[in-house]
Amino acid sequence: MRLFPAFVVLLLAGCSAVPKPAPRPAPRPIPVQTQAPRPTPLAQDWRDWPYTPGDWVYRQDARGSIALFGLPGADAAFTIRCDTAANAVYLSRAGSATGATAMTIRTSTMLRTLPAQPTGGTPAYIAAAVQPRDSLLEAIGFSRGRFVVEQAGYPTLVIPSWAEIERVTEDCRR
Numbered sequence: 001m002r003l004f005p006a007f008v009v010l011l012l013a014g015c016s017a018v019p020k021p022a023p024r025p026a027p028r029p030i031p032v033q034t035q036a037p038r039p040t041p042l043a044q045d046w047r048d049w050p051y052t053p054g055d056w057v058y059r060q061d062a063r064g065s066i067a068l069f070g071l072p073g074a075d076a077a078f079t080i081r082c083d084t085a086a087n088a089v090y091l092s093r094a095g096s097a098t099g100a101t102a103m104t105i106r107t108s109t110m111l112r113t114l115p116a117q118p119t120g121g122t123p124a125y126i127a128a129a130v131q132p133r134d135s136l137l138e139a140i141g142f143s144r145g146r147f148v149v150e151q152a153g154y155p156t157l158v159i160p161s162w163a164e165i166e167r168v169t170e171d172c173r174r
Helices: 003-014 135-141 163-172
Strands: 055-061 064-070 078-083 088-094 101-106 111-118 125-130 146-150 157-160
Touching (some): 064 163
Antiparallel strands (some): 055 064, 088 125, 111 125, 146 157
């Protein structure tokens, strides 16, 4: 019978509760970055650059037609105008200049630097004129998704190639 008390003790020991591990401390919050992130450099290939914010709008007026690109409710950042009386298409970007300057247009098939002049109006624009049948207009209108307008002293514009461009071009060729 000596085994009986030892057996009872072992049996009762097996029924005891397993101790729970101590609770883990709550994780520390990750510190929030307080400095503004550095801007990422533009990709080497201009076809990967982000678009300039805005949309195209097409209008007809007494001079011909115009496609305006920019943010709604603001002056256009870039325009393409068919001036039927002058038999010219004007490529204009917002900005001012004291005299002649250069505007570079980059498309998927063409790169061209055009002489440009301030328009003298308000708001201020700098414009370059091309003939209605200039192949640059097709290059802009059919550029693969975007074209770029570059001018010293101004931010580069990366503009989507939408149908409004070709509408203005066709208006000037009638």
